[in-house]
Amino acid sequence: MSPIISVSNLSKTYGSGFKALKGINLDINRGEIFALLGPNGAGKTTLISIICGIANPSEGRISIGGRDIIRDYRAARSMIGLVPQELHTDAFESVWATVSFSRGLFGKPKNPAHIEKVLRDLSLWDKKDNKIITLSGGMKRRVMIAKALSHEPQILFLDEPTAGVDVELRKGMWEVVRTLQASGVTIILTTHYIEEAEEMADRIGVINKGEIILIEDKATLMQKLGKKQLTLQLQHKLDAIPPALAAYNLELSDDGHAVTYDYDTKGDRTGITSLLNDLRNAGIRISDLDTKQSSLEDIFVSIVRAP
Amino acid sequence: MNYRAIQAIYLFEMARTWRTLLQSIVSPVVSTSLYFVVFGAAIGSRITEVEGVSYGTFIVPGLVMLSVLTQSISNASFGIYFPKFAGTIYEILSAPISYFEIVIGYVGAAATKSIILGLIILATAGLFVPLHIQHPVWMLTFLVLTAVTFSLFGFIIGIWADGFEKLQMIPMLVVTPLTFLGGSFYSVNMLPSGWRTLTLFNPVVYLISGFRWSFYEIADVSVGLSLGMTAGFLIACMVIVAWIFRTGYRLKN
Ligand SMILES: Nc1ncnc2c1ncn2[C@@H]1O[C@H](COP(=O)(O)OP(=O)(O)O)[C@@H](O)[C@H]1O
Ligand SMILES: [Mg+2]
Numbered sequence: 001m002s003p004i005i006s007v008s009n010l011s012k013t014y015g016s017g018f019k020a021l022k023g024i025n026l027d028i029n030r031g032e033i034f035a036l037l038g039p040n041g042a043g044k045t046t047l048i049s050i051i052c053g054i055a056n057p058s059e060g061r062i063s064i065g066g067r068d069i070i071r072d073y074r075a076a077r078s079m080i081g082l083v084p085q086e087l088h089t090d091a092f093e094s095v096w097a098t099v100s101f102s103r104g105l106f107g108k109p110k111n112p113a114h115i116e117k118v119l120r121d122l123s124l125w126d127k128k129d130n131k132i133i134t135l136s137g138g139m140k141r142r143v144m145i146a147k148a149l150s151h152e153p154q155i156l157f158l159d160e161p162t163a164g165v166d167v168e169l170r171k172g173m174w175e176v177v178r179t180l181q182a183s184g185v186t187i188i189l190t191t192h193y194i195e196e197a198e199e200m201a202d203r204i205g206v207i208n209k210g211e212i213i214l215i216e217d218k219a220t221l222m223q224k225l226g227k228k229q230l231t232l233q234l235q236h237k238l239d240a241i242p243p244a245l246a247a248y249n250l251e252l253s254d255d256g257h258a259v260t261y262d263y264d265t266k267g268d269r270t271g272i273t274s275l276l277n278d279l280r281n282a283g284i285r286i287s288d289l290d291t292k293q294s295s296l297e298d299i300f301v302s303i304v305r306a307p
Numbered sequence: 308m309n310y311r312a313i314q315a316i317y318l319f320e321m322a323r324t325w326r327t328l329l330q331s332i333v334s335p336v337v338s339t340s341l342y343f344v345v346f347g348a349a350i351g352s353r354i355t356e357v358e359g360v361s362y363g364t365f366i367v368p369g370l371v372m373l374s375v376l377t378q379s380i381s382n383a384s385f386g387i388y389f390p391k392f393a394g395t396i397y398e399i400l401s402a403p404i405s406y407f408e409i410v411i412g413y414v415g416a417a418a419t420k421s422i423i424l425g426l427i428i429l430a431t432a433g434l435f436v437p438l439h440i441q442h443p444v445w446m447l448t449f450l451v452l453t454a455v456t457f458s459l460f461g462f463i464i465g466i467w468a469d470g471f472e473k474l475q476m477i478p479m480l481v482v483t484p485l486t487f488l489g490g491s492f493y494s495v496n497m498l499p500s501g502w503r504t505l506t507l508f509n510p511v512v513y514l515i516s517g518f519r520w521s522f523y524e525i526a527d528v529s530v531g532l533s534l535g536m537t538a539g540f541l542i543a544c545m546v547i548v549a550w551i552f553r554t555g556y557r558l559k560n
Contacts, residue, residue, distance in 0.1 A: 014560055052401040055560040074309070074403040082401050088394030092326060093319075104315025105402040147398065 002066065003027035004155060004186050005051065010060035012046055012210075020046040022210040024060070028155075028188060033181055035201035036190040043210040044190040045085055048157050052082045064155065078106055081153030083144050085160045085190075091133040095124055098132060099146045106151035118149045121176055138169045145176070156180060158189040162196060174200060222293060230261040230272065232279075233288035242282045248275055312404040316412025317419075320386050324420045331382075331420065332427060335374045339428045342370055343435045346492055357494050358525045363436040368519040369491030370432065372453065375425040376486055376511070379454050380478050383417035383461030388474055391466070391558075400559065406552035410462065417458035418451070425450050439522070445530075446521035452537050453514050459544035466557050485511045495527035510540055 005028035012021040020043045028034050036044050049055040051062055053073060062069045064076040090098050099115055119125045122142040127135060132143060141161070148156060158177070162170045177187055177200065191197055197204050198218070205215040214221070237256040248271065250259045263270040279286065324331055346366055357365040390396040399409060432438060440446050468474040489511030495503055506512055507528070517533025520526035526533070551558070 049560070054397055054400045056555055074405075077401060077403040080401065082397070084394075084397050086394055088397055090393070090395055093322070097322070101315050101319050102398060104311045104318075105398060105404065107309040107311045107403060109311070 001030060004030040004065055005188075006063050007047075007051070008061050010047070010050065010062060011058050012043075012050060012055065013058045020210050021050075024207075024210075024212055026205060026212060026215065028186060029203075031181065031184055031186055032202045033177065033187045033189070033200055035197035035204045036188065036207055037192065037194065037197045037204055038190070038207035039192055042207045044207060045159055046210075047207070048082070048084075048159050048188070048190065052080055052157060053077055078151070079154045081148030081151065081156045083141075083148045083156070083158050083161060085163065087137060087140050087144065089132045089140050089143055092131055094129050094131060095119070095135070095143055095146070096128040098143065099150045102147040103150040108151045114152065115146075115150060118146050121179070122146050123172065138165055141165060142169075142173075145173070149180075153185065155186045155188070158187065160190055160192070162191070162193065228263055228265050228270075229292045230263065230275075231290050231292070232259050232261070232286050234258060235285040235287045238284065242284075244282055245275075245278055248278075309402075309404050309408055312402060313408050313412045313415075316399075316409065317416045320413060320416030321419065323386070324382075324416070331378075332424060335378060335424055336427060336431050339370055339374060339431055340435075342366070343432065350492075357497070358523075360523050360525065361436065364438070364523075365494075365519075366492050367429070367432045367436065367438065368522050369489075369515050371425050371428050371450075372511075372515050372518050373486050373491050374428050375421045375450065375454055376457050376482060376514070377478060378421040378424050379417055379457035380461035380464065380482055382420050383414055383458040384465035384468065384474055384478075385461075386413050386417055387462050387465035388468055396558070406549075409552075410459070410548055414455065414458045414462050417461060418454040421454045421458065422450055425454070441524050442521040446518070449514070449518045449521055449533075449537070452534075452541065453518070456537060456541040456544060459541065459548060463544060463547050463551065466551055469557070485509050490515050490527055494525075510536060513537060 005026070007024055007026040010021055010024040010026075011019070013019045024043075024047060026047075036047070038044050046055065050057045051064070051069065053069060053076075057070075064079050067075040067079075069076045093101070096115070096119075099119065100110070103111070103115065116125065119128055122145060124139065124142055124146060127139060132140060135143065145158075145161075156177075161173060165173070177189075181187055189196070189200065201218050203215065204218050204221055206213050234257050238252060238259070239256060241250050241252055241259070248261055250261055252259050261272075261275060263272065276286075343363065343366075346362075348363075350362065354362045356362065390399060429438070464474065464477050488506065489509050490506070495506050495512060495516070498506060513528060513533040513536035516527040517530055517537065520530050520533070550556070
């Protein structure tokens with residue numbers, strides 16, 4: 001199946017001369033949740049802004065559902081709903097009016113039933129007649145989501161949707177996202193919270209300094225890049241790691257009853273066999289062991305920190 | 308054409324007008340009434356007639372133009388400046404809508420508002436002096452043309468401005484002086500010839516002259532010239548707007 005979004009060779013140089021994106025290639029599959037993960041200033045917002053028509057590309061092409069975003073901007077843009085990173089809302093309009101406005105802007109005929117459904121799904125229904133200025137930050141964020149959903153987009157961009165949002169609302173938001181995905185909407189979210197990508201995404205792209213350094217299915221990514229941690233429970237308390245074992249960089253627990261060993265599942269050899277051998281030679285007996293997959297956060301940090 | 312988008316922008320802007328009805332309508336009406344009191348009653352008692360028309364009557368078209376000009380600029384400049392300032396412009400830029408449609412929505416609403424205002428001021432003037440309009444169709448033509456032209460001009464200012472001071476600067480430093488010196492309150496023919504020649508470089512002279520002609524058939528310059536100059540300014544504004552959108556000037560990075 002052809003990708004719903006196809007970005008090829010996209011570069012962006014800002015007026016200041018700063019190169020924010022460098023030859024980005026990215027395909028988004030229909031119906032997936034794609035997380036674009038990267039530290040602040042990586043170029044996530046720039047990439048989204050260009051796809052959505054808010055900033056001009058310097059080089060490269062983008063197509064949405066096969067339509068070029070510049071030549072065929074009407075068809076391309078009408079498929080997209082955008083929730084930008086910053087809270088930009090009107091002040092004196094009612095929630096209902098601002099959401100209906102968005103639908104009109106995208107050329108869709110009035111459909112009060114749809115607007116009602118969107119507002120109900122986002123728990124905004126009882127606020128529909130309130131002026132936006134009277135709402136809390138979390139509600140304003142939901143109003144922006146409602147605006148983006150007002151015109152029934154096939155693709156939804158969420159730029160750092162949970163920045164500054166409380167836990168309760170975050171959960172609610174993920175529920176909405178999952179429901180949307182179930183109804184066939186493709187979702188692209190950016191985040192620098194790793195748990196978010198880990199929890200939500202089907203695929204993850206990591207962007208750093210304007211370059212996509214990795215795109216992978218979440219599961220594959222975890223496997224391929226995962227560091228693992230082996231924890232060994234000791235039969236007898238240990239006061240210090242014997243010098244003979246220094247090369248393994250073991251860490252002794254506070255109570256002296258466990259050591260942990262970090263190893264790389266990608267490496268040619270994990271070193272586990274020799275570690276166990278050397279432990280036995282040192283007269284250390286093991287009562288139990290377990291291994292743990294490191295979180296995506298560790299993966300992320302290891303990628304982004306790499307030179 | 309994305310007519311629904313034009314309609315959405317237009318109605319959104321008109322809703323803003325109704326919300327701020329008091330300041331949009333009342334303050335120009337009050338200031339117009341004051342002009343009548345000061346210029347019409349006080350000065351008018353000394354200058355009884357200008358080119359065969361009583362002074363109070365003579366200044367009516369100029370007063371209407373004064374308001375229409377300044378209101379068109381401030382409505383339209385604020386209308387587009389505010390979303391830029393508040394960041395809500397993102398939605399306009401990301402919508403499946405052409406630049407032309409954006410302009411029709413914003414400029415159309417700003418012009419509508421100032422046309423309504425012009426008519427209200429005309430009605431207010433009718434309370435002070437007897438009005439007679441020789442060429443109502445031309446009167447409306449000039450009114451609409453001026454409102455649209457200066458709303459476009461305001462739209463350009465709103466895009467160019469990157470702060471509230473700049474937003475007010477052009478109307479205050481350029482437009483108001485030009486309007487006052489443009490023959491709102493006197494006939495250009497009353498000036499000494501040196502001043503008169505200088506005045507002819509003021510585009511507002513042509514607007515007011517043409518507009519006044521549609522009322523009383525008296526004009527400082529020929530009606531054709533008035534119409535031509537107004538249309539010329541309109542086209543100049545359209546060219547600038549087209550350029551703004553083609554390059555994304557001050558709108559897109
Ligand atoms: N309008 C702009 N002009 C110049 N540089 C910009 C502009 N917007 C963003 N940048 C720079 O581009 C880089 C990427 O920014 P951004 O896309 O916002 O990153 P992210 O969303 O990943 O945090 C940053 O270094 C930022 O300073
Ligand atoms: Mg960002």
